[in-house]
Amino acid sequence: MSAKIIDGKTIAKELRAELKTEVEELKETHGVTPGLAVVLVGDDPASHVYVRNKHRACERAGIATKDVRLEDDASHEEVIKVVRELNEDPDVHGILVQLPLPDQIDEDEILNTIDPKKDVDGFHPFNMGLLLSGQPSFVACTPKGVMHMIETMGIDLTGKEAVIVGRSNIVGKPQALLLLYEHCTVTICHSRTKDLAEHCRNADVLVAAVGRAHMITGDMIKPGATVIDVGINRLDDGSLAGDVEFDSAVEVAGAITPVPGGVGPMTIAMLLRNTVDAAQAAAGL
Ligand code: GUN
Numbered sequence: 001m002s003a004k005i006i007d008g009k010t011i012a013k014e015l016r017a018e019l020k021t022e023v024e025e026l027k028e029t030h031g032v033t034p035g036l037a038v039v040l041v042g043d044d045p046a047s048h049v050y051v052r053n054k055h056r057a058c059e060r061a062g063i064a065t066k067d068v069r070l071e072d073d074a075s076h077e078e079v080i081k082v083v084r085e086l087n088e089d090p091d092v093h094g095i096l097v098q099l100p101l102p103d104q105i106d107e108d109e110i111l112n113t114i115d116p117k118k119d120v121d122g123f124h125p126f127n128m129g130l131l132l133s134g135q136p137s138f139v140a141c142t143p144k145g146v147m148h149m150i151e152t153m154g155i156d157l158t159g160k161e162a163v164i165v166g167r168s169n170i171v172g173k174p175q176a177l178l179l180l181y182e183h184c185t186v187t188i189c190h191s192r193t194k195d196l197a198e199h200c201r202n203a204d205v206l207v208a209a210v211g212r213a214h215m216i217t218g219d220m221i222k223p224g225a226t227v228i229d230v231g232i233n234r235l236d237d238g239s240l241a242g243d244v245e246f247d248s249a250v251e252v253a254g255a256i257t258p259v260p261g262g263v264g265p266m267t268i269a270m271l272l273r274n275t276v277d278a279a280q281a282a283a284g285l
Helices: 008-030 045-061 076-088 107-113 125-132 141-152 172-181 196-201 263-282
Strands: 035-041 064-070 094-097 161-165 185-189 205-208 226-229
Touching: 008 045, 008 141, 008 263, 035 045, 035 076, 035 263, 045 064, 045 263, 064 076, 076 094, 076 107, 094 263, 125 172, 141 172, 141 226, 141 263, 161 172, 161 196, 172 185, 172 205, 185 196
Parallel strands: 035 064, 035 094, 161 185, 161 205, 205 226
Antiparallel strands: none
C-alpha cells in the first residue's frame, strides 16, 4: 500500500492566498503595510536560496521586505547594531536573522537582541518561554507549519505516540511542545539515542529533523504512521533529499511529506503568517 502524500505546496498556497487578502485589508482599512527585514550574513549558498524564496513569497503576498546583507567577515558588533536599528524601525514588523551565522558571531546573543514583538522566527528566549509555559505567541515557523499540515490532513493526534528525531531549538524542541499540546505522548530522539530504529517503529507520528539524507528508512516506520520529513539535504548530484528515504517509507506510512514540496513551503507560509500577526499587533489590532 502506498501512503497519502501530504502536499505542503498546495496547503501553503491556500494559506498564502488567505494572507494576501488579510494584507490588502490591513493596507486599505488601517494604512499598514506589513514589513519583514531579513538579515543575511555571509555567503552560504543554501541560506541565499532560502532568503531569496522568503523575499519572493513576501512580495507575492504584498508584504514589504528589507534586505540586509553583511559580508562573511562582519563583526558581531556590526550584526548587533543592524538588529538594534531594525528594532527601532517602525516600518519593520518582523525581523529574521538567517541561520547559521559565521563563527565569529554569537548566535544566541544576536537572537536575544531581536525585539520579542518582532521575533517572527520565534527563537527569542521570551517567545520560547511562552511556548514552554503554554502561552504561545510567536512560534517557530517549521514546527508551526508541520502542525498546520497535520490539521489540514484531518489526522487526529490525541493519545498518539509522536517521535521527533532531532532536538534543535528551531524544530525539535518546539515541535515536541506543539505535539504535546495536542495530547500526543512525545519522545525526542537525538544523536546519542540508543536504538533509534526501535523508537521510530513505535511512532504514530514521526518527525525527522536531523539534516542527514535518507537516515530514516521504511523498515523504521510503523505501518500507517504519519511521516513528516523536515530535512532538506543537497546530494552530490545536486538534487534535494529529505531525512527520510522516501521510496521505502511511502510503502509503509499512512501519510508522508515529500521533499521538496512538503515542509519547506509551509515554513515560508508561517513566516508570512507571523509577520502579518506582528503587523496587526503593532497596529493594536
Ligand atoms: N535556518 C534554517 N532554518 C531557519 C529558520 O527557520 N529561520 C532562520 N532564521 N534561519 C534558519
